[in-house]
Amino acid sequence: MSSFVDRFRRRRPGAAGRGGAVRRGAPSGRGPARTEPVSDAELHDEVAALLARELGVAEPAQENPTPVTPARIAAWMTANEFSYFVDNDGDLGGLWRGRLFYFFLFGEKSEILQVRGQWHREVSIDRLEEVLDICNEWNAERIWPKAYLRVRDNGRVHVVAEVATDLEHGATDEQLSQTLFCGLSTGSMFFDSLDERYPDPAGSAP
Template identity: 45%
Template sequence: MSTRPRRRALDRGRADRDAPVQRTAPLSRSRVQTYLVSRGYAIGMDDDGDLTGTWDGDRFWFVLTGDEDEVLQVRGRWHRTLPSARRSATLLAVNDWNRERIWPKVYLREEDDRLALYTEVSVDLEHGVTDDQLAQLVACGLGTGVQFFAALAGLVPEEDSAGGGHPEQHRP
């Protein structure tokens, strides 16, 4: 019997013990902002006080909600809209995505007689969150949202959509 796997397991355990211990801290807008800025992302604040920015042309919001702002929601809005006549086909695509993947939740809304598509990752952080956990959650919300919008763009010909105006004017 080889001791090699055991040795690797022991080495991993030692590395885990040597890593600095992170403590949970309450979720706050400033912690989310600090993470986004540390990654070099250009962000702003909307009229509701939510952090917002644009990734690959799509608007994302970082919303703190709940009785004590303990729920983090990373919401994205596709920069294109679709004609209302495409509702059935769009719902099929949305349902396929939601059925086959955990994140992000995807939904559509009627806005100005057109269909707007949104993504959302929501996490209850009532008991706090470490910096590494917060980074992973924000990255998950952004990464999976961008992934969905890219997949959708590959399915929908450009002539079937419109820019949809300015996504920052729409509040998810």
């Protein structure tokens, strides 16, 4: 707040130069100028009133952020009636609209939550550059998810969507829910666009 107050003070009409006291001045024609200094407390109240008017009054938080753990992610899956599994490496995953998604925690303190999805179809190596252009176009126009390709040893190409969020200070249940839904929903939007671009013959009647 102090840096904002300093900027606010410098921008106020009648603010003195370096080391000078801030003084109030009345507009021309509205009476004599007031020359008494403005205290820090008064300035703080004015800034608070300005922020409240522009941004609205902040409501007190109902809960404090807590560290994100695999158990919290699993509890969120259960609460939303999503099926999930834990693989042999201990990673948590699940199916969302027929696509496989994993939920990872990276970083020194496991503070980075990553929601990573994989398109349920493979791409021929012959279409590598074509699909790569689609991913680059998506990344240039949208924030989420990050789209990229992985080439397997067998030459098949997998399309991946990823949303990573730094939750160093933890997250409330609501914040965690928004982050997980963001990863799942935006990843699904990208995969839906691929389905439209490359219709699956198995999904059409003969």
